[in-house]
Amino acid sequence: MPWQQATIQADSAIAEKLADALMDIGALSATIEDALAGTAEEQPIFGEPGEPVDQLWSHSLINALFTEDADVALLITAAANDCRIAVPQYQLGRVEEQDWVRLTQSQFDPIRISDRLWITPTWHVSPDPSAINLQLDPGLAFGTGSHPTTRLCLQWLDGNIQGGETVLDYGCGSGILAIAAMKLGAGATRGIDIDAQAVRASIDNAAQNGVSGDFGLPYSLQPGEYDVVLANILANPLRMLGELLASHVKTGGKIVLSGILAEQADELSAIYAQWFDMEPAVFDEGWTRLTGRKR
């Protein structure tokens, strides 16, 4: 069944309200994007829990999907009336029925972390069968290896795990870091996440990869010290979790922090310097990895 797609130009001040009104009035979906995406004027916007983003792009586009028989002109007019704005300019197109699973899968290729470490979706043949291949499919939990924050941690693991280290992955998401650590030879490994769905995904992904990490919610984390603690979360939780994370690192052990924007690096490094001898930050696409050795 094909659908009708309206691409609507919207003032940033009204884009969110108009998208909501379109949904209320019968659109199947309504997403907002940067009208300048893919150009030099593209405007990245990052949000943090507890710091809601009240800003949209200066030029926004709403992509709204409607059934084949919907009177799109009438619906957009009604939504505009709801928002008390003039009927916006829009273009109408058709979205044909496709094999959506295949289309989605075609967007995920194997990711090379290093010569010996690859992240490969299950439907792909591994590019190098002799390498360490993590089989991970995109799912509901964060962590497919494509995001710079994850990649920075995987590169650290690849360069630093020698064998037998105990590892805590705090904010494990898909479990990718814990699983990579185990595949690289780490010893007892624990993964923690506040999201029960992430814990479930980590358990499933570990089984898929033939390793058996111990994953759970934060309350299940017992006092104990690890050789390596990884936390790819975001600056705000990392600010608050410093003391807790430090308490789980052995003297001489390592902390690896990611999910930090480049401009937040100095501040976060100063916080963790209370417990760790911090090392120079490493940057990738505007994101930062911080590492330190526990005193």
Ligand SMILES: C[S@@+](CC[C@H](N)C(=O)[O-])C[C@H]1O[C@@H](n2cnc3c(N)ncnc32)[C@H](O)[C@@H]1O
């Ligand atoms: C950016 S994802 C990282 C996932 C994975 N470790 C990776 O590197 O790709 C952050 C994860 O941290 C979890 N998280 C956020 N705040 C947390 C907290 N205070 N305690 C535990 N987990 C948290 C989120 O649910 C999410 O799964």
